[in-house]
Amino acid sequence: MFTTIINDCRDQNALARQATRALTLFGYGVSIIGVEDDLQTAGNLIDVLDASEGKKGLIIANVAPRHGGGKKWENGTPFGYFFFKDTLVVSTIDGYCLSLIKKFSLIDSVKVFDLPKTVNLMIKHGYVKSEFHDLIVNSQFRSYDFAPRAAKLIVDKIEVASEKYPLENVKDIPKTIWWVDNFGNCKTTVLPKDIGFKPGKILKTKLGEFQCYPRLKDVPNHKPGIIVGSSGFGTKQLLELVIQGKSAAKEFGITSGSILF
Template sequence: MFISLITDCQDGNARVRQQTRYSVLFPGVPSNFVGVTSDIEAAGNLIDILDAAGDEEGIIAVNVAPRHGRAQKWVNGTPFGYLWINKILIVCTIDGEVLSLLKKMKLADQVNVTDIRTVLTFGGYETSLVEHAATSQFRSFDYLPRLARIVWEKKDIPSEKLAFADIPDVALDVWCIDSFGNCKTTLLPEDLGFVEGEEREIVFTDLAIKATCYKQLRSVPNYQTGLIIGSSGYKEKRFLELVVQGTSAAKHYSITQKDTFKIVK
């Protein structure tokens, strides 16, 4: 069994508190941690962790819960939900694009949305703790691990179903820039009619980039721009990456994580 945490609460203090709580609630189960800065970065990491886990059982906890901007429509940040994919339990925030790549990959069709007070009361927690968790600014610590424990034990808990039809479709984004400056996109090969050796044009804001399709990074000529079938994805479905052989595509084109683009041809 494994536990993997994907969260924007990623400073050292937040990290050790979250991992300690999971270790208390799931004794002997190792936890892995990745800090993210956006919902789409969380979505991409969720897909990669599902792929890495294979057929094993485990828990993936995903938290991207800003309180500013569009998130102010919620009383205290986005609600949390859960769903199962085979033997893997996903507990997560539901706002934004956190679940949009699951939708794109057709790995699930609904999520169970929970209410903090209802679930913790159902789980047998005392009233003072329930109220603290419901009003906490650190719900990924005060609620999410406990939600995971309750669902893991009970399998099904009080919740309301939210169809993935109501989850936003994923935008054309760069969801991750790796240590080499390769830009992982939300594109699958079929999204742009990927044919090795053919040229495609994508546009970031006002910057048009022409890139040749290659199945592997090693096939891209030195200092040339390519669209390759990357390592990230789920099973046979792999995301395309924008690369420049021998240097950083992100620096070369001034691309940042979560930049959006459009396909011209």
């Protein structure tokens, strides 16, 4: 069993509090991935699901739209949940958080929590005292106050109030960079079939022209290339933009959200 937290609340205080709460609720090891935006959340979510292979565990993914983007909702973007085999995922649903889940066709819908009713269930079943009702409902740190406790209800097989949310309502993922690794390799949201990837082919992108190579080892020293990377799901792996022996991110000024096509 495992717990993985993917969250844009990633300072040391926030991470420690989230990990401690998850550990006290579920009692098994916690891994944490700090992210900056919903694209990074989408990529890390699909990678963790791939790593877990549907085994028993929990993923809590949260990223909040900034600069007022979440004001269309009553108190920020809602949380939903779904199972992939035996892995429970509790995630915010706005933006691109679930867009790679949609791209890989892992599920066709999520269940969106009715937050006040779910908090009432927490109180009814003794997860929290009644005086915490308003604090949780109005919390600005719902990935700490609400999401892990809601996940605990589901793990304990308590039926929660929810509404079906079809993935057709989720944004399609753009052809972009979602992550830069510590070597400066740039992970994309693009599958080989999306662009007719073929070794030796020259691809025109918004960042320039790049040759396709099957693996990183095939890229000539200090030359850029597009390769089949390690991220993705199952046998469907996403492409990466790299430079052999150098940082592609630094060379081309790439960050999460840089558009390729």
